Amino acid sequence: MFNFLARRFISSIISVIGATIAIFVLIQFHNDPRELFVPDSGYGISHEQWEALGDRLGLNDPLWKQYVDWVGRTLRGDLGVSLARDRAVTELLRGKVGATVQLAIGSWVFAIGLGIPMGVLAAVKRGSGWDYFGRGLAIVGQAAPPFVTALVAIWIFAVWLEWLPAGGRSPEFDWKEYLLPCMALGWGAAASLMRLTRSSMLEVLDSEYIRLARAKGVNWNWVIYKHALRNALIVPVTSALLTFSGWLNGALVVEIVFSWPGIGYEALYRAVNDNDFPLLLGTVFIFILIYLVFATIADIAYTIIDPRVRLGDSTE
Numbered sequence: 001m002f003n004f005l006a007r008r009f010i011s012s013i014i015s016v017i018g019a020t021i022a023i024f025v026l027i028q029f030h031n032d033p034r035e036l037f038v039p040d041s042g043y044g045i046s047h048e049q050w051e052a053l054g055d056r057l058g059l060n061d062p063l064w065k066q067y068v069d070w071v072g073r074t075l076r077g078d079l080g081v082s083l084a085r086d087r088a089v090t091e092l093l094r095g096k097v098g099a100t101v102q103l104a105i106g107s108w109v110f111a112i113g114l115g116i117p118m119g120v121l122a123a124v125k126r127g128s129g130w131d132y133f134g135r136g137l138a139i140v141g142q143a144a145p146p147f148v149t150a151l152v153a154i155w156i157f158a159v160w161l162e163w164l165p166a167g168g169r170s171p172e173f174d175w176k177e178y179l180l181p182c183m184a185l186g187w188g189a190a191a192s193l194m195r196l197t198r199s200s201m202l203e204v205l206d207s208e209y210i211r212l213a214r215a216k217g218v219n220w221n222w223v224i225y226k227h228a229l230r231n232a233l234i235v236p237v238t239s240a241l242l243t244f245s246g247w248l249n250g251a252l253v254v255e256i257v258f259s260w261p262g263i264g265y266e267a268l269y270r271a272v273n274d275n276d277f278p279l280l281l282g283t284v285f286i287f288i289l290i291y292l293v294f295a296t297i298a299d300i301a302y303t304i305i306d307p308r309v310r311l312g313d314s315t316e
Contacts, residue, residue: 008299012292016285023284024067027277074285080278084270089282093267099169100262103255104247106178107186111243115190116236119197123205124224134194141191150184150257167258185254189243193236200232238298245294 054060058069073080079089122134144152157180158166164176204210205228213223252264263283271280 008296012296015292016288019288020071020281020285021067023281024070025063027275027280028063070281079282079285082271082276082279084274084276084279089279092279093263093282093286096261096263096266099260100247100251100255100264102178103181103185103251103260103262104244106182107189107247107251108240108244110182110186111189111193112240114186115193116197116233118190119194119236120201120224120229122194122198123201126202134198138191138194141187142195144188145253146184146188146251147253147257149187150180150254153180153184154257167260169260181254181258181260184257185247185251189240192239192243196236196239197232200235201228204228204232237301241294241298241301242291245291 051060058066061069070080077090079093081087082089082092085092118134118137122131125131141149154166157164164180165174166180169177210223210228213227214220251260251262252269254260255262255265256269263286267279267283270276271283
């Protein structure tokens with residue numbers, strides 16, 4: 001266990017350094033962040049003021065020094081100050097994380113609750129109407145982009161039937177506000193989980209030990225849920241955990257369509273539009289950490305689901 005965690009920690013540090021360097025370099029190809037402080041007319045700031053602003057923001061330093069300074073501040077928990085909003089990046093992200101976490105949890109529950117049971121049912125009832133129905137749902141879910149699913153759901157449930165609100169999130173919890181965003185975000189993942197679970201279950205159900213258990217007279221339901229499902233869950237669990245980490249990073253399209261005040265729309269989208277590089281770097285850094293944490297959890301979950309998997313032999 002210790003060796004596995006040590007290797008994972010080292011590879012995570014390398015991943016963080018590589019990703020942040022890439023983002024740091026790519027930002028340099030965009031407009032100069034100092035243009036945020038220049039009036040639309042292009043006048044009103046002298047060359048001396050331009051250089052003084054660069055000194056204050058650290059933009060006149062060599063690129064390597066800018067990166068080293070940013071790493072040093074980040075290790076102290078300081079992700080910088082947003083240029084466009086003149087507020088600490090950590091404060092901005094902290095204020096939006098809650099909405100994104102709630103949306104991610106709701107969508108994840110929807111995806112797990114629909115995808116895995118439908119995959120098991122489609123595999124057990126192979127070739128039946130349930131199988132074709134589940135595969136049909138999966139095809140539609142994977143083919144339709146989230147923004148299309150979101151717009152169709154709004155038209156049906158908010159405009160036509162008038163059952164649910166079209167978007168927004170009020171300070172007080174209202175479960176109706178979560179149904180459409182969670183469905184739009186989770187349907188594609190549910191479709192993917194359904195197909196992965198079905199294919200894994202079919203492979204396991206055709207294995208020798210399953211045939212032996214059935215020949216010995218073991219109850220069919222016990223065979224399905226105790227033996228087959230447990231061994232078929234490795235791939236779906238990996239997909240589910242990494243999907244959840246992606247949603248915690250901000251479901252940008254769904255948040256925009258439903259005016260959801262999450263980290264994807266309020267932080268990442270506006271940071272790119274404003275060329276707000278401290279906010280963009282801080283957001284990407286948080287995204288990377290979330291993804292690496294859930295990738296590690298997925299590796300550890302393998303040993304819980306299937307004892308035959310050993311951490312020392314897991315693929316990095």
